[in-house]
Amino acid sequence: MAQCDIIIGIDAGTSVIKAVALDLSGRQIATSAALNTYRTGADGSAVQSLPQTWVDCVKAIRGLFDRVDNLAARTAAIAVTGQGDGTWLVGAQNAPVTDAWLWLDARAAPTARALSQGAGERARFEATGTGLNTSQQSTQMAHMDRHMPELLDRAEVALHCKDWLFANLTGVRATDPSEASFTFGNFRTRDYDDTVLNALGLSHRKSLLPPIVDGSQTVFALTPDAAQATGLLAGTPVSLGYVDMVMTALGAGVHTGHAGSACSTIGSTGVHMRSVLSSNVHLNGEGTGYVICLPVANYVTQVQTNMAATLNIDWALRMAADMMTDLGYEHSYSDLVPRIDDWLARSDPGTLLYHPYISEAGERGPFVNANARASFVGLNANHRFADLLRGVVEGLALAARDCYGAMGDMPSEVRLTGGAARSDGLRAILSGCLNTPVRVSARDEAGAAGCAMMAAVAIGAYESMDECIATWVTPLLAQAERPDPTLVATYDGLYAAYAKTRSALTPIWDDLAAHHAAMTVPPENDHTEMTTDARPASRGA
Secondary structure, eight states: OOOOOEEEEEEEOSSEEEEEEEETTOOEEEEEEEEOOEEEETTSOEEEOHHHHHHHHHHHHHHGGGTSTTHHHHEEEEEEEEOOSOBEEEOGGGOBSSOEEOTTOOTTHHHHHHHHTSTTHHHHHHHHOOOOOTTSHHHHHHHHHHHOHHHHHHOSEEEOHHHHHHHHHHSOOOBOHHHHHHHHEETTTTEEOHHHHHHHTOGGGGGGSOOBOOTTTOOEEOOHHHHHHHSSOTTOEEEEOOOHHHHHHHHHTSOSSOTTEEEEEESSSEEEEEEEEGGGOOOOTTOOSEEEEOSSTTEEEEEEEESOSHHHHHHHHHHHHHHHHHTTOOOOGGGGGGGHHHHHHTSOTTSOEEEOOOSTTOBOSSSOBTTOOOEEESOOTTOOHHHHHHHHHHHHHHHHHHHHHHTSSOOSEEEEESGGGGOHHHHHHHHHHHTSOEEEBOOSSHHHHHHHHHHHHHTTSSSSHHHHHHHHTGGGBOOOBOOOHHHHHHHHHHHHHHHHHHHHTHHHHHHHHHHHHHHOOOOSSOEEEEOTTTSOOOTTO
């Protein structure tokens, strides 16, 4: 018999589902991917087919067989993580009740606003550590209960994306401590909390909440049906990972036993996380952010997320590419990415102020405002494109500082992941703005690696998560890059102006939103199928 020396990590993001084969030392061997498809509507809906998601997951797994010899016999375990939030309702015989409501779905916005004004809101926040927003299963289910109760009446269980795939792999309906506690529970107990359910008005729906399983301690067997579908062996251990954000951070180095370390993912969205003891969590007065459990005893991650990070850079580069194309020089914005560091080097620090709220959904961290919009402040006739691009990148760093400030003191070191972390200029700007050393993780597919680490511990390949981290994560961290004192001084002053103007612009954003609403006529055809090029990436990638 072949040696069982491979763990398959599955990361079901918003854009793609990836299956990654890693050996027991954490070395990435092969990757396979399948595209996701979801539909959006003028009513704010964003939905995804449950059966198609399972088909796409199977496709991603089967793609590994072309890249790894004797894969089935060599697979020691399977682990699965996926996009967080959203609502995946399942009824009798595991039949979907309706298409999944994704984290992008905005239909629950009125209910989220109403709940945020409720008498029990602060108690709910103190338990979950998580601010209410339209992305979450809690607000979506509360909205369904108020306006579409028949959906919940037909459901037997409310799952998340990874939970749905886990149910197809094992036949077990369950969720993990991370999503359970920040949605309906308490991060200190890692269990459901009646105070939270009462505040949401969902106590009578408690039966829809699945059992909580920690995939670093417990595994379940791959069913014969799932084995036939995937080509893997029935009985192979399957681990239910935590939510994708914390799995990505774990794989990239958010928790390596160094006090004060943090992790920022600079992707389409910006995710800023720090590992702290659950007893040391700083809950901000605004009631924003997330607290997400780590698969390490007594540790959680505090999280603040910018709705848009590199989407701002994409916008600037697309503007430049469109202008050149209009003049007859055909360009794609991706052609300009290698020039970013050159433009940054040709511009002076701190001459412009940019608020990176480019997403049409506004901002969610460290404040929640669906009307927030991007803006430049301080333009003059001498500014050129390089200055604008630098302003955009500095805006991302200022937003990161805003997020870390909402979680307490600045971290002592930030581990970076995401495509933008490859930019020397961006790393220097971020380090200077935070006055914190930064360190890049060389880990590819950190989300899949994070859940694979949980499986490695669960099957006994490592005695503890800390032991696994020492082998899988720490050796892949590059040397720390220390902040430039000149940039630190520049950005200290710039941040003060950033925070003041952000507050001053709030009523203007609201006025603009009201104006646009009065001018907008909903289209007759209100549903759009999103393709990979058009859709936003998942929050952690």
